[in-house]
Amino acid sequence: GFATGMLSAPAGHATVDVVLVSAGTISGAVRHPNGTAAGAGVRVDLLPAANLVQPLATTFTGESGTFEFPLVSPGEYVVEASDVSGNRGRSNALVINASGQVLDAPVTFLGRSTVSGRVLDGSGNVVPNVPLTFSSTSLFGPAASVATNAGPDGTFRFEGVFVGSFTVAARDPLTNLAGSTAGTVDTDGQVVTADVRIAASANLRGTLYR
16 A cells, blocks of 8 residues: 655655555556567556446656556456557456456557559549548447548548558548448558559348338
8 A cells, every 4th residue: 555645844844644555556568560669658548347437546657658556456457458540458457366466568650651553443443532531440349430532543541540441431522423442451560552443332221021
């Protein structure tokens, strides 16, 4: 256990009660995908394994990229790390089941890569300025969709995509041509080419009867 107090005068005194509780320690280091230390200032959250939304405690890494949660009650936890550049990482599940237990929780930022390609029609000709929607999913779940347009030469490029799966959808509102493509990002720094071919499309309405 631990407690804090304050001395308000020189040579004064303070009474501080310390309550001992059953607890362990979780510590570790945050690293980039290439294995180098993430350095100081990385936010590290301690979360219950059953609720990965609300942190129980937060700390920040020191110069060597290390962190520590000194008093952790028995239970199952996950540690997540994030920085101002958009990097994110998550530890494996961690279980504190005895007082005094010390767990090592290394966290590696998830790799990020680039998805690029062209919008093509059925004959393989590039289609310029088509509206696009980019969707992706990683171990952190679905990311916010990105809406943009292909360039005048029909090309597009999405950077900083986490390792995981993605979909690029295109629809030309003038011609109603539409199409999509899907793929995966497997490694950090990878450049994935994903061309989208658009073709005639229509909406289908109906009623389902038993």
